[in-house]
Amino acid sequence: MSEFLMYLTNGIVIGVINAISAIGVSLIVGIMKVVNFAHGELYIFAGYFSYHLSVSLGVPPLLAMPLSIFFIFLIGIGMERTLIRPTYGDEMYSLIITFVLSIVLQNAALLIFGPYPNKPPNLVSGATNIFGLFHYGNQRLLSFLISIGILLFIFYLIKRTWFGKAIRAVSQDRGMSSLVGVDHFRINMLSFGLGVALAGAAGVIIAPIFPVTPTGSTAVSLTAFVVVVLGGMGSLKGCVVGGLMLGIIENLGAAYVSTMYRHIFGFVILILILVFRPWGLYGQKTQ
Amino acid sequence: MRDSMSRMDIKKISLPLIFIIIALFPPFFLSQYWLHVMIISLFYVMMASSWNLIAGFTGQVSFAHAAFSGVGAYISGMFTVYLGISPWLGILIGIGVAALLGLGLGYLCIRMGGIYLSLTTLGFSEILRIIITNEDKWTRGTMGLQIPGFFAEYSKTHYYYLFLVITVGLLSIIYRIIHSEMGLTFRAVLNDELAASSSGINTIRVRILAFTISSAMAGLAGGLYGHYLMLITPDIPSLGQMFLVLAMAVIGGMGSFAGPIVGSFVLEILSEYIRVYGEYHVLLFGLIALAMARFAPEGVVGILREKWRREWA
Numbered sequence: 021m022s023e024f025l026m027y028l029t030n031g032i033v034i035g036v037i038n039a040i041s042a043i044g045v046s047l048i049v050g051i052m053k054v055v056n057f058a059h060g061e062l063y064i065f066a067g068y069f070s071y072h073l074s075v076s077l078g079v080p081p082l083l084a085m086p087l088s089i090f091f092i093f094l095i096g097i098g099m100e101r102t103l104i105r106p107t108y109g110d111e112m113y114s115l116i117i118t119f120v121l122s123i124v125l126q127n128a129a130l131l132i133f134g135p136y137p138n139k140p141p142n143l144v145s146g147a148t149n150i151f152g153l154f155h156y157g158n159q160r161l162l163s164f165l166i167s168i169g170i171l172l173f174i175f176y177l178i179k180r181t182w183f184g185k186a187i188r189a190v191s192q193d194r195g196m197s198s199l200v201g202v203d204h205f206r207i208n209m210l211s212f213g214l215g216v217a218l219a220g221a222a223g224v225i226i227a228p229i230f231p232v233t234p235t236g237s238t239a240v241s242l243t244a245f246v247v248v249v250l251g252g253m254g255s256l257k258g259c260v261v262g263g264l265m266l267g268i269i270e271n272l273g274a275a276y277v278s279t280m281y282r283h284i285f286g287f288v289i290l291i292l293i294l295v296f297r298p299w300g301l302y303g304q305k306t307q
Numbered sequence: 308m309r310d311s312m313s314r315m316d317i318k319k320i321s322l323p324l325i326f327i328i329i330a331l332f333p334p335f336f337l338s339q340y341w342l343h344v345m346i347i348s349l350f351y352v353m354m355a356s357s358w359n360l361i362a363g364f365t366g367q368v369s370f371a372h373a374a375f376s377g378v379g380a381y382i383s384g385m386f387t388v389y390l391g392i393s394p395w396l397g398i399l400i401g402i403g404v405a406a407l408l409g410l411g412l413g414y415l416c417i418r419m420g421g422i423y424l425s426l427t428t429l430g431f432s433e434i435l436r437i438i439i440t441n442e443d444k445w446t447r448g449t450m451g452l453q454i455p456g457f458f459a460e461y462s463k464t465h466y467y468y469l470f471l472v473i474t475v476g477l478l479s480i481i482y483r484i485i486h487s488e489m490g491l492t493f494r495a496v497l498n499d500e501l502a503a504s505s506s507g508i509n510t511i512r513v514r515i516l517a518f519t520i521s522s523a524m525a526g527l528a529g530g531l532y533g534h535y536l537m538l539i540t541p542d543i544p545s546l547g548q549m550f551l552v553l554a555m556a557v558i559g560g561m562g563s564f565a566g567p568i569v570g571s572f573v574l575e576i577l578s579e580y581i582r583v584y585g586e587y588h589v590l591l592f593g594l595i596a597l598a599m600a601r602f603a604p605e606g607v608v609g610i611l612r613e614k615w616r617r618e619w620a
Contacts (some may be wrong), residue, residue, distance in 0.1 A: 055422050056430070103601060115425050116557060117369040117600050123550045124593035131590070238433055238546060245426045280441040287434045291429060294415045298423075 022154040026267060028276045033043040035267025036167040037222050042247035043174055050191040051211045053111060054104060057118040058239030061125035062216045063248055066092045066223030067232030073136040074223030081141050092220030093106045093213045100212040129234035137231035141232035152167050163225050170221055174185060189210055191254060239283055246286040253305020330471055334464040336483055341461045349470040350532045353477050355555040355567035360481055363562035364493045365517050367421055370549055373426035374435045375405045375522045376529025377544020381439065381446065383530040384454035384539045394457050397532035402523050409522025413515040420519060432546055434507040439541045451540035466535050477524055482564060493517060494503035503528060554596040560606025
């Protein structure tokens, strides 16, 4: 029983991190109709940044994390301005460009960071006894709390601030929102930056638990895409519920069915969703 | 009128005919090594041209093209190894399975729009890699599975002509499709989906059909490739391979018949020269493909055509 509870808890912790990463994808799809295939690579880059900042340069780990996320944000802004902006309205070219970019970044990561996994230092050590049932690593508990904090921040940003209102307006009706004075280019740029920064946030949170490698990036992107389709394109709530579901299913599946096929569960869910409920759990049925 | 028509026909046929005649000669003067490079280039011509059929002509970006070639290679390879059937029959089964999987994925995703097809095909590609790597009892995983070749006596010249004949066959089918009524509907769908569907074209059926044909072609190319190398590994259905095919089409010129052909030869030959310095060719091709997609979306063929028009017409 305690074993089951531990796998379940693992699933919940990973699920919350999945949700952060998926919201990043969902934000960019919702606003710009662009699927960023380089999402996983930026997640990996963030993990390596936080490792090198704290281990190679001696920055305190607590400062290295937000700094890495900020670097990813800047990279995202640069990507949007140089490569993504000219493809607006041409779905095919944006898909091709972000895919090529993912391959380029993956190879660049191999070249810069090497093929070996690197693990940033833990912020805390030891383990806590959860309700007398099982021991759980403090680092994982802290990661969980940070993730919840980030999720609350995103919900606040999108539901309560002017920026969030502008984002929702653009994703609902681009023409109308520009008529009432929303500057598209800025909203696009900032939301692309924010979207990839969330990949970065997920990356720096996960790196001390599961060290990142350049070759792991495709699985990261796929997990985020499955969550977005599962939750329904453009739904924040869907990302959270979908992220948790996928995290739990993958962890229980890996524990009780097969470790090797961890990522297959996600793909099976994707196919089932496409067959039975293509608009996802919380998406709007358009057809 | 009749005369001018036949003159047009002669012009249309003569150019490809010249290329085919030139293509007959390489085995007489190329070394074994460069003959190998030519055979691999022909494989990429088949891959990039059939990918271009859906991406360039119907605007749907599939990331499972390499995966379908892997399906062709592994289905055919495993049937020949474990059941002892002839590779020729194995390839037919491989094509059939690739077409069926293409039909299934196309049916599921295409009605949902382009983004879903790209996401699902990427997932399919990754899953196939995981299955092949993990089921090493049957596939021998990353070690690779040794499979028989087509000819009792190994000869690169034989393989070269086999690849040439099938490539020409595939290209003529693709040419016919894009210049047929179906090709017209492809372009109608690409240019304006709403207008096409309101003028009575079943856009979804056209796209699923194109996707199935293209998947079957990838299965054929993969099967041939496997039986030529006589060793199949999870690299065949990898995303790295997918990237090369995509880069060849993008750099050569998507949406044109000649683009992927030019791109395949240029990139495959170029990568032989770059390989000397290490595995940088992927990074380099990626950067070139990004620059092309950004500044010259019609590729090398588009640039040459523009130059030709400016200087000669």
